[in-house]
Amino acid sequence: MVPLSYYVILSLIVFMIGVIGVLIRRNIIVILLSIELMLNAANINFVAFSHYLQNVTGQVFVFFVLTVAAAEVVVGLAIIIALYRGKSTIHVEDVNRMKW
Amino acid sequence: MNFSVTDIGAVLPEIIVAAYACAILLIEPFIPKDRRNILAFFGLAALGLAFYATVNLMWTDLSVMNGMFILDPFGNFFKLILYVAAAMTILLSIGYLKREGIDLGEYYAFILFAACGMMVMVSASDLITVFLGLELASIPFYILAGFKRFEAKSLEASAKYFILGSFSSGILLFGISLLYGLSGTTNLEALAQHLRGEEIGNPAWILAMILLIVGFGFKVAVVPFHMWAPDVYEGAPTPVTAFLSVGSKAASFAVFLRVFVEALGGIQSDWRLLLILLAVVTIVLGNVVALVQTNIKRMLAYSSIAHAGYAVIGLIVGDRLGIVSLMVYMGVYAFMTLGAFGVVMLLRRGGVEGDEIADFAGLARKNRLAAFAMLIFMFSLTGIPPTAGFIAKFYIFMAAVNAGLTWLVVLAVIFTAVSAYFYLKVVMVMYMKEPDENVQMVAPSAAVMVLAVAAAAVLLIGIYPGPFLDLAQNAVLQFR
Numbered sequence: 036m037v038p039l040s041y042y043v044i045l046s047l048i049v050f051m052i053g054v055i056g057v058l059i060r061r062n063i064i065v066i067l068l069s070i071e072l073m074l075n076a077a078n079i080n081f082v083a084f085s086h087y088l089q090n091v092t093g094q095v096f097v098f099f100v101l102t103v104a105a106a107e108v109v110v111g112l113a114i115i116i117a118l119y120r121g122k123s124t125i126h127v128e129d130v131n132r133m134k135w
Numbered sequence: 136m137n138f139s140v141t142d143i144g145a146v147l148p149e150i151i152v153a154a155y156a157c158a159i160l161l162i163e164p165f166i167p168k169d170r171r172n173i174l175a176f177f178g179l180a181a182l183g184l185a186f187y188a189t190v191n192l193m194w195t196d197l198s199v200m201n202g203m204f205i206l207d208p209f210g211n212f213f214k215l216i217l218y219v220a221a222a223m224t225i226l227l228s229i230g231y232l233k234r235e236g237i238d239l240g241e242y243y244a245f246i247l248f249a250a251c252g253m254m255v256m257v258s259a260s261d262l263i264t265v266f267l268g269l270e271l272a273s274i275p276f277y278i279l280a281g282f283k284r285f286e287a288k289s290l291e292a293s294a295k296y297f298i299l300g301s302f303s304s305g306i307l308l309f310g311i312s313l314l315y316g317l318s319g320t321t322n323l324e325a326l327a328q329h330l331r332g333e334e335i336g337n338p339a340w341i342l343a344m345i346l347l348i349v350g351f352g353f354k355v356a357v358v359p360f361h362m363w364a365p366d367v368y369e370g371a372p373t374p375v376t377a378f379l380s381v382g383s384k385a386a387s388f389a390v391f392l393r394v395f396v397e398a399l400g401g402i403q404s405d406w407r408l409l410l411i412l413l414a415v416v417t418i419v420l421g422n423v424v425a426l427v428q429t430n431i432k433r434m435l436a437y438s439s440i441a442h443a444g445y446a447v448i449g450l451i452v453g454d455r456l457g458i459v460s461l462m463v464y465m466g467v468y469a470f471m472t473l474g475a476f477g478v479v480m481l482l483r484r485g486g487v488e489g490d491e492i493a494d495f496a497g498l499a500r501k502n503r504l505a506a507f508a509m510l511i512f513m514f515s516l517t518g519i520p521p522t523a524g525f526i527a528k529f530y531i532f533m534a535a536v537n538a539g540l541t542w543l544v545v546l547a548v549i550f551t552a553v554s555a556y557f558y559l560k561v562v563m564v565m566y567m568k569e570p571d572e573n574v575q576m577v578a579p580s581a582a583v584m585v586l587a588v589a590a591a592a593v594l595l596i597g598i599y600p601g602p603f604l605d606l607a608q609n610a611v612l613q614f615r
Contacts (some may be wrong), residue, residue: 043316050309057302067296069286073305080312088319096263096321098470103270106540107301110277114293117281127298130291133368 042083050076061116063125067111074104145192145206148214149254155181156247164275171238178225178243182250187220196613202322205260208610212462213257216469217382221250223473225380225584230579231374231480235488239284251498253386260310262321265390269307269354271532272386273300276379280371292370296407299353299363304330307350313343323398326537330401337349344406351394351496356388357447358417361440373488376432377476380439385465388446392461396453397612403453410451413547417444422550431479431492434557437471438516441554442468445547449531450518452538455611460530462607467527467596471515474589477582478509483575495561497570505576506565506594508590513558515593518551523596530604557579 049072056069080098092132119125139263143150166173174355189211197206225246232238252271259265277300281293316319317339318329368376395406409596421441428434446468449461482489482498499506528551532544596603 046309046312052367053305057298059491060550061527063294065335069335070298070301070305077305077308077312080316082307084312084316084319088316090319093315094310094319096266096315099263099267103267106274108273109306111301114277114281114290114297117284117295118290121287128293132288132291132516 046079160242191254207614210258212610228374249275257389288370303353310346365436414447467523475512497567498565
């Protein structure tokens with residue numbers, strides 16, 4: 036059996052890839068993908084802990100997270116399309132009309 | 136898994152609001168374009184019914200749906216704030232949407248969905264419901280922020296809010312997953328019991344706690360997680376901004392309080408210092424950066440960041456008085472901020488919104504009542520008696536002094552004095568500058584009514600705070 040720590044280390048790596056992706060990538064679609072990685076890192080945790088603790092709550096949580104992630108992506112892509120129509124670009128550097 | 140019919144009764148307000156929101160989406164195509172106002176009244180009816188249901192359930196204390204959802208006076212208190220905020224937002228929107236040419240029926244449905252999400256948040260007693268409520272509140276706001284979809288600023292606000300909002304949700308979710316792994320439960324009460332028993336040796340607790348603070352910090356906009364707030368506040372349609380700053384902040388603070396003070400109360404010594412640090416940075420930066428703003432929506436955004444800093448003090452104190460003061464603060468903040476945004480909405484400069492501070496020039500001569508209402512809201516935001524803002528700040532500071540955080544209060548008071556500069560600048564511009572002919576004033580009756588109610592509430596709570604304080608004191612969070 037694969038020990039629990041392997042799963043947690045995997046999820047931490049996936050989570051860090053996601054966070055770094057959001058912070059350094061400039062294409063909004065790639066940022067969206069990175070956010071999905073972050074959510075799925077949490078899902079790996081939930082499933083691994085759920086199996087390790089023999090407790091079903093974690094798996095239930097995963098279903099909710101998947102549903103929410105789907106809804107979020109739908110809205111996100113719609114926003115990106117609207118943005119593209121308005122500005123003909125999906126690079127975050129060009130989305131800078133407002134600055135303090 | 137057991138399920139009983141009484142569970143339905145406990146979530147009746149949420150069901151009413153969600154059902155009306157769905158009904159609005161369904162009947163919207165059958166209503167002629169020029170009569171979309173009917174949907175606004177539909178939304179108001181939903182909020183009225185939910186208000187009635189919540190008032191009837193006000194003092195019940197009941198945990199339903201296998202501990203997922205809790206109906207208690209604390210949650211109900213916040214729900215009442217949310218109903219008032221949502222209803223005022225809808226009333227303000229009626230004329231605004233028409234002026235901006237975005238009077239689509241979905242708007243009211245999204246407001247109701249967001250309100251429903253916030254209601255789930257304030258009643259959540261399990262991390263699953265916390266997450267679901269948070270997302271149900273956030274996703275409609277991503278859409279609403281970009282509702283002026285032909286305007287670059289609005290789209291930009293929507294995109295920024297979406298990216299940073301879902302980024303923070305991801306961080307929060309990872310923190311929740313760690314908490315689940317450490318304790319084996321997602322129930323807040325069970326978490327509290329778990330922490331009460333044993334010594335916390337595992338550093339992963341600290342990591343999970345920090346991730347949760349970052350996640351909630353984004354939602355309530357405390358420095359350094361505030362970057363989205365000014366841009367979103369400026370770009371989003373003004374009624375949406377008002378609802379975002381009032382409803383979303385109140386609900387997020389309610390759930391922040393439940394998770395940290397109730398569930399993670401056992402490791403208070405670990406999160407206390409971190410939150411004190413956040414409060415200090417937030418109060419300093421929020422007030423100082425607001426000084427240089429020329430756009431009133433941006434200025435109010437930094438002001439709302441600063442107010443989040445004051446409210447965090449109530450959370451840090453975390454005892455009975457601290458919780459009451461936070462509840463009072465959120466209630467008062469709702470009225471004064473909605474009122475201030477309500478006045479901003481009425482100014483027009485050549486077919487677009489007049490949202491620069493300079494557009495307020497000579498407002499006192501053009502419309503004496505609107506200027507006077509703005510004066511009340513600005514005084515209240517500063518915290519000058521006899522307005523409600525004074526009572527709210529007074530209670531927060533009193534709670535902090537009782538808890539031995541006198542130095543923090545001294546700092547907060549100094550920066551309240553700094554904040555007087557930019558709030559009173561608006562008053563000065565309204566009363567002492569020559570009127571600008573290019574700026575017109577519109578005054579639809581619904582908006583006038585909202586402003587009158589908000590101004591009256593701010594003055595009434597300021598002069599005679601007794602009943603409101605009693606309500607908050609009776610509804611304070613009960614620890615199990």
